[in-house]
Amino acid sequence: MIDSARRPLVVAVLVAIGAPAHAQDNHFNTHQFGSRSSLYGGAVVGGVRDTSATYYNPGGLAFVENENLAVNASVYRAGRLSLEDGAGTGSALRSSPVEQFPAILSGVLLFDDLPGHALGYSLLTRQRFTVSTTGRVDDVRNVINDAIDPGSEDFIGQVSIRSDLNELWGGVTWATRLGAEWGVGLTTFLALRTQDLGYTVSARAVGNPSGAIHSTNASVDTDFLNLRSLWRLGVSYGTGDTRLGVAMTTPSLSLYGKGTVFGDFTVQQIDLNGDGTADSFTANDRQHGLDASFRSPLALSFGIEQRVQRWTFALSADVHFEQDPFKVMQPEPGPFLRPSGSFSVDEVTETLRVTYETKTVTNAAAGIEYVFSSWLRGVFSIRTDYSAKVEKEPEDGSIRLGLAESDLLHVTIGVLLEDKNEDGVTKEEVSIGLTYSYGREDTKQVVNFATAAESNMLFGVPDSRDIAYDVVGLSIGYTRYF
Numbered sequence: 001m002i003d004s005a006r007r008p009l010v011v012a013v014l015v016a017i018g019a020p021a022h023a024q025d026n027h028f029n030t031h032q033f034g035s036r037s038s039l040y041g042g043a044v045v046g047g048v049r050d051t052s053a054t055y056y057n058p059g060g061l062a063f064v065e066n067e068n069l070a071v072n073a074s075v076y077r078a079g080r081l082s083l084e085d086g087a088g089t090g091s092a093l094r095s096s097p098v099e100q101f102p103a104i105l106s107g108v109l110l111f112d113d114l115p116g117h118a119l120g121y122s123l124l125t126r127q128r129f130t131v132s133t134t135g136r137v138d139d140v141r142n143v144i145n146d147a148i149d150p151g152s153e154d155f156i157g158q159v160s161i162r163s164d165l166n167e168l169w170g171g172v173t174w175a176t177r178l179g180a181e182w183g184v185g186l187t188t189f190l191a192l193r194t195q196d197l198g199y200t201v202s203a204r205a206v207g208n209p210s211g212a213i214h215s216t217n218a219s220v221d222t223d224f225l226n227l228r229s230l231w232r233l234g235v236s237y238g239t240g241d242t243r244l245g246v247a248m249t250t251p252s253l254s255l256y257g258k259g260t261v262f263g264d265f266t267v268q269q270i271d272l273n274g275d276g277t278a279d280s281f282t283a284n285d286r287q288h289g290l291d292a293s294f295r296s297p298l299a300l301s302f303g304i305e306q307r308v309q310r311w312t313f314a315l316s317a318d319v320h321f322e323q324d325p326f327k328v329m330q331p332e333p334g335p336f337l338r339p340s341g342s343f344s345v346d347e348v349t350e351t352l353r354v355t356y357e358t359k360t361v362t363n364a365a366a367g368i369e370y371v372f373s374s375w376l377r378g379v380f381s382i383r384t385d386y387s388a389k390v391e392k393e394p395e396d397g398s399i400r401l402g403l404a405e406s407d408l409l410h411v412t413i414g415v416l417l418e419d420k421n422e423d424g425v426t427k428e429e430v431s432i433g434l435t436y437s438y439g440r441e442d443t444k445q446v447v448n449f450a451t452a453a454e455s456n457m458l459f460g461v462p463d464s465r466d467i468a469y470d471v472v473g474l475s476i477g478y479t480r481y482f
Helices: 004-017 035-039 058-063
Strands: 068-083 093-095 098-101 104-110 117-141 153-178 182-207 213-239 242-249 253-270 279-291 299-308 311-320 323-329 354-358 361-371 376-385 408-420 426-444 464-481
Touching (some): 035 426, 035 464, 058 153, 213 323
Antiparallel strands (some): 068 093, 068 098, 104 117, 117 153, 153 182, 213 253, 299 311, 323 354, 361 376, 408 426, 426 464
């Protein structure tokens, strides 16, 4: 039985070990869409004149002169995510994901009876991230109070983390010309987000020669699906060789969501507070069919594009504003600490609560294009991708989505190939691009088995370490004009 005097200690343990689950969803500028727009790194808010305008600036769709269908066919990404000493000295956490996924399918319809109007549609992969990593420590050390288990113990510590995030946006755009130089458009998006993340951290000390087992374990698994709506309004202006644009994305509106959360926390024969008495307890719950909510914040984008003979120069900037904390999933009160009947407790509502929040971030992109010939153009671009992670951990010990502390830099180089008819009108366009993404940051270790002790549940005291992010991606796009 767990006596009432030890309840604050037990609750503190649950809060401490209930926090390490994270997923990378704190970047807004990682993926780009469309044949030309992806090569420009998204620096097209001012100058976009193809079907990717449904995302970047719906007002630019009003200037599309021919019906077309565009497919940014596939994005292949291979990379390395490494946290040195992520589980303690000499125990790195590494992941080398290889991904292939479609980026965007988009098109536009024009109407003879409605000159100056355009109807666009798009289906794009707004977010995609998968990571899986493990770490292990196995050695002999004295981590258990000799009054409980004299001598050294065989110590085994393990950590496993996985995350799978996928968010698809489907949109319908209506755009219209306001005179010869202005265009305005509005896209209605439905966003379908699925996210699955979990972690397991375990530590065992086996008495030598007693054979007594002292252990701690923390496992969390959560997954959810959410459907939400949002709108993007854009205004585009073009005169001569100069183009300007501004766009706004509204905060999203959650429409439907369901999810599951599971947690298991066990302490066996560990003297947590140094009073010479070994503590043992377990806390376990799984709740299925919970309502799942998700929100994305207000965003503003600005862009300019200038042509100078064979050269085109483009700049864009976007601001994603702060997203206040909110509950993604809220478990119902119920039995959590065991043995049951020790006392009435509903810490499950805090320990397994899933939350999310972001800070305001501003990103910029710059692109340069050069026309080599009537059928070949080269493009170079660079863009920032700052993390929106809120550094302060949740005070209630809830599971907060979002690790991704690294500020990223993406560099892209590519070519556009065009096939034109006898009149010089483009019939087909193919884009091929190569992107290198780079990030370095100090971040907190997941666990630190090097400093394992009973007072920290054998998980150690996490310290700061360098995290490295290196990814190379290949994008291929195709546009057919009718």
